[in-house]
Amino acid sequence: MNLLLLIGAPLLTALAVLLSRNKQQVKWISLAGSAVQLALAFALLFAFRQERAAGNNAQMLFEQHYKLFESLNINFHFGVDGISVAMILLTSFVVIAGVLVSWNVEKMTKEFYFLLLLLGLGAYGFFISLDLFILFFFLEISVIPKYLLIGIWGSGKKEYSANKLALMLMGGSALILVGMLGLYFTTGYSFDIMTLSKANIPAATQNLLFPLLFVGFGVFTALFPLHTWVPDGHSSAPTAGSMFLAGISMKLGGYGCLRVATYLLPEGAKEYANIIIVLSAIAILYGAFATMMQKDLKYINAYSSVSHVGFSLLGIGMLTQTAITGALMQMVSHGVMTALFFAVIGMVYDRTHTRMVAEMGGLMKMMPFIATVFFIVGLCSLGLPGFSGFVAEMTVFMGSWQNDDAFHRIATIAAAMSIVVTAVYILRATGKTMMGPVVNAEHLQLGDAKWNEKLAAIILVAGIVAIGIAPGWLNDLLKPAAEEIMNRIAGK
């Protein structure tokens, strides 16, 4: 399969949106375009599986090379392994759901959809790039639309949040850039991940560059204590903005931490692994406790994201094949789940015009569909079997436990304790908003989800259920790829 299709489809859709004449056209073109992306992502999945089944065991499949700046050795190099395929699939799910829930955006509709599609484009490009320079380019493409989405279509203290988010992410990008250039100059002028992965980089250099790259990407994925853009950014962003932010952008960071920092600098990863573990265990538990005290639904999900994403970083820090597989599963799972959570919070907000837990009650009566989805995503978040969160968290736990010293054990137990705290805050939020007596008589007039909202919810629920009930397919994608990474770490 030609990977350029994955960049071409969103690009064409975005251009078509710019040329369209009215809001209806904008919406339908976006929907059609994102449906094509979804189809392409599935086509990629099947093509990938077919190649693997046919015995093609190359690390990267469907590779393509194009010369760009020959003198600087910067080239287009695309290719995918199981991790990229899973991430692309995740992106396509979030994009189509984001397009669907934004159906009622009235303000500057064309620009809104254009930016959404551009953000998606950045993510697709990022996940297929095997050249650091191009990868960085796509990473930046996905930052700028976020600033505008929050600044223009946001709510609350949106300028503050937009500034904070853009500045912190730019700060992270600056670290990545320095780290990248460090790699480029120490390894004989190459940005190519596959070349770099075979290079012999001295341990001292690795120890210098690893923190730059890991922290740089870490900012994107809410590495404690650099997570503070998350609550503000999410709470101010429009619904689709939050979905993209938590569902896709945070995953760019996690992917970078693994593919770039850990994979290319294994000695550095070993050196700093314990610090990563400490920070992520703190994020998991402390994020969960902080969530317990939040009163705004979006803050609840934002802090809960900090806690959940901590599992990805914990899995990476544990440096075992199972834990890394779990970390990747958690990225996919959390991406779909959190997008769904923000989507359903948006649906509630559109109707009640509040996000404060205390101002809602008994919504199940008026909006059974929305309430059911809220329940489902809540149960996924608290790690109920049958949904994706359980599979991912358990894989991380099993992988973490393979390290048999007290430090790793205590960190794992600390992380596991979050499953109780998560249950507390999820059940408090659902119990108060969806169950119980109706607190506001005006809410009795409210209606249930519309077709576009239903479709978005069903697509995302299908995602978390498909992983939760039959995790084998995702495991098959991620495990061999995690093994390649582990081989490099183990020095094989």
Next chain:
Amino acid sequence: MPNATIIALIPLLPLAGFLLLGLFGRKYLKTSSGIIGTALLLTSTILALYTAYEYFFVYGKVNGIYQQLTPLKITWLEFSKGVSIDMGLMIDPISVMMLVVVTLVSLMVHIYSIGYMKGEERFSTYYAFLGLFTFSMLGLVLSTNIFQIYIFWELVGVSSFLLIGYYYNKPSAVAASKKAFIVTRFADLGFLIGILILSYCSGTLDFATLIQRLTSPESNEFKTAVTYSFLGASALTWGAALVFIGGAGKSAMFPLHIWLPDAMEGPTPVSALIHAATMVVAGVYLVARLFPVFAITTPAVLEIIGWVGAISAIIAAVIACTQTDIKRVLAYSTMSQIGYMMFALGVAKYGAEPALGYTASMFHLFTHAMFKALLFLGAGAVIHYVHSNEMNDMGGLRKYMPITHITFLIACLAIAGVPPFAGFFSKEEILLAAYQDNMAIYWIALITSGITAFYMFRLYFTIFWNKPHHAHGEKHGEGGFVMMLPLVILGIGAAAAGFIPFGEFVSSDGRPLESHFHLQFSILPVALGLAGILLAMWLYYKQNDKPAKLASSLGGLYKAAYHKFYIDEIYLFVTKKILFNLVGRPAAWFDRNVVDGFINLTGNTTQAVSEGIKKVQSGKVQQYAIYFLGGVIVLAVLFIYIWK
């Protein structure tokens, strides 16, 4: 080998019911939901009975031992080589017994609910949830893998949550459902860590392999596992103890029992199914499933299990004497009876003769399911009739509810251990097992059986005799055929199930166990039971002020028992005061003010610095020249300094 398809259909049919009714019930199947759910479950029950027949009588014993069979095992998620979560079907005496118990009680509840829940707005949702629960519970008992059991364990937890919170607009129901989920989740954390430890020690998640490796001293895994230790106990001991915590949470053992009485907020048939007969015995089942590990490798944990069971049995029995909500009395009674099953396992050994406790525990689980489900369904009929849960609103109902009265009496006799009803046989076996192993537990159990007879007949006399409190203006019936049929069927079970030669089928190692009856041994417990009944009759047969006097003369003890020994208050203190106020609130504050404050400070400082530097770029060439000169001088001084 029993047919895998047939066995797989037993849990899958209720699942189909859940999906069908959950997705389409509200719109299209509103009135027929009950019939559809019941029909599916009836099929499951028949298949379960057929499986039991096949297993025990057609397939039978090999070399005198009932075999453990796995007709189906699929790898669901592979972590690393040899360590994977499998989904499979395990057929052995206890799982076959549980299949029968679960499907039978669930079928009774399905039939009963057609009448009891008639006219409810979310009728189809109710049946969908019942289907989900039954599926999860059957999946749990059939598990071949310790992680599979954990998965279904969580699923029964969530079905219980959904059904307790069925009346979702009632704040007390919402609170109870949350409490049940969170308390058991806390216990499940122990279970999870226990699984991690045991799987690490044994290098597998598969039950059969795990048990085999952890119980044979020759295996490599065993040799390495015993070398690990932590805080004075071996890693295996910790793992087994943590797994037991999971079981204790689900089975409402002291001190993790606080969710069970509140769970009575759910519809009464649900309490009969989940919080009396099936889900709450999952902890007992778990201990039985891993029994060889407990008995051979970690006897210390088994002793703890014995004591936890005994303490739960007596505490719950004392509390039950003071409660006035009939469902809460039954809830505490359930906790007390599960305590019996638990300590019966605790006093058992693996192997031949001293393993009586294991058989007794499973036997009591079986008979208890019959009479406790019957008690709850009977209580449901009473509540349906008087529209109240309070004992004080009842009285003299024997004339209006003859079938309920008789079946309730049978169940009370059974639980009180009066021969020849079912509870007598199983309780005698438990007492005998305790007598052979641990006299202290035996005495606790003996006293508890007297108290049990007392509080059950306190309930019986207040409901059916005493002075009628209810204004029986409207003469509606007992609840119709669908509600009475399950009572009668379970009544027959509660009366006759004791005659099943249980040791013939279920024992710790699959070898039939002969049970002997010692007549002289039975005299004491039966006499105590009768004394309890007579005391209850003296106090509650007719309306009088003796109970009130007795309560006031007991003073502090009565008050403490009435307030459930203030255990709820202790929990509330720990969670509200400590976790929320001392951990949660500071964490949230710290994040907003310190962590984010630091980030903002960095931002503001950068801004302030750039404001300062901004003036430097003034555009005046003279100024630049001065800066340039200054820079040159500084560099020159530096170089000279270094050079020297």
